Amino acid sequence: MNWTVMILLLCLYPAILFVYFFVKMGATPKKGVYFGVTLTSELAKEQKVKAVTESYHKEMKKWLLGILLMPLPAMFIPWASVWDLYFLLWIGVSAVAFFVPFAVANHRLKTWKLEQGFVTNAEPVIYTELKQAGAIRRVKWFHFAPQAMISVIAFVAAFLIHKQQGNQLLLLMTGTFSCITFLYWLVAIWMDRQKTMAVSTDSDVNVNYARAKKNLWKNFWVACSHVHMIYIVVQGYFLLKRSNITLSIWVLAILYTVAVLVLLFWMLRKKAGLDKRYEDKMDILRQDTDDYYLWGLIYYNPHDKHTMVESRNGMGTDTNLATPVGKGVVVLIAALALHVLILAVSGVVQEFTPIHLQVEEGYVVASHTNEYRIALHSIKEAQLLTEWPKMTRNHGWNTDTLVKGSFRLKEEKKDCEVMGYDYNTLFLRIDTSWGTFVFSGVDDEETKQVYEIIMKE
């Protein structure tokens, strides 16, 4: 187990506990809604509700134990790519597993409610506060302008540095993260424009509540964009220095995630406090819309044109997946998940495809999932190295076994193409007029043979 694994576990275990408590908090009855099922106060007192709640808590503990133990067998997996795939599946399972007991409890309560002669869906009623229609906007341009400006400056600087020194990773990462700053801004504006629910028949209560809630969200996104800006600058510094790049990426990614989670938690706590303060003033009761919540969790209501609605369980907001934006969110999440899965599977393919280094028909051929062909006559110099030259990755693979892709030689400050196994002890460096290459064969013997043939030729 190397240090990346340790960091991963150190990061993921608290995140799993966070998700566990977050989901459990969401299962707390809210405004007569128990596990996504609207119950009358009489029904809520019934023994059945208590039994379902107890069973839910037991199930949650079982799932937590299972999820915490799941990575342990992976410690004995010797292949990095299989290990990555296993961990990815673990994260996927963790993201879904805690909602299974909730869905089960929802199904049991819903069935029971129907058996008691209640319907699970009423005619939808839309409450709209006339005074807050389009009137409450908290996000102003100056909240995000400084962060956007710094991001643009960072991107321009990265571009100029790349042109001068050839730092592709710096350009790629700064460019991507600069775009995300604008994404924060856009999301903040979009959320600011979402409909706010009328919670009371008193207009002043509605307006003040909506204003306070939008303020909270605005503060959250502004704080996130500040964290993001700091991340861009600090990460840019490490990429510019080209020192401890992998470690800095990991550590900063963890710190970034923790900071955003802390901000989210802080915002949700504030929101819960706000709801508590307004609890007595909220005289518009929630509608019985059980059937629009799949498994009590996923909001799918074609009659509701709003994408963001007040969360029915726990804190925050729910996304209506029936709207075009909601559907877009599903497609985006599915595409991201698929992309990550494909990357992990391709990692396995990369690791289990053997590298071959040989000389055939006047060419040095290094083949793996792709192939390099270098004509013997174009070789200026060939060296047999006993260790990898000092280099940093531009793009490609750099695992415990496979090293492949475009790298930058630290001392010579130039790029080279690499394909080899990390555990080998002999490496072949080839310099041509059109580039530098560092290869290794499937073993040291193969590398040595090719080197000798080149020297003979």
Add this chain to the structure above:
Amino acid sequence: MVIILQDGSEVPVFKQIRNQIVMGISDGRLQPGEKLPTVRALAEEIGINSMTVNKAYQLLKQEGYIMTDRRNGVRVRESFRMTPELPLESKEQLKQLVSEARVRGVSQEEFMALVEEYFSAGQRE
């Protein structure tokens, strides 16, 4: 003022909006001269087509409840110069209500008491 719209109602949405605004003016929840949201803002807030809100506003304007101008947007009229008589359609609705009450066994006294309560509620505001 909160507008309550029934999604499954037989009454068209634009009519529901019109009725709710008239009720708001009547019971004082909407004050004379009070600004109303723009067509687009209200449509976005309710989650309906802006044509529907536009239709409701046009009707209210025609009936003399609201006024619109480019500088101030949509406002409740300062004073209502209307004939003190219900339109024919409203009279028909009232007739329907009275019939329904009679069939259900609501007495004339009970019905009148209810009318008085609703009538005076608006005046109190």
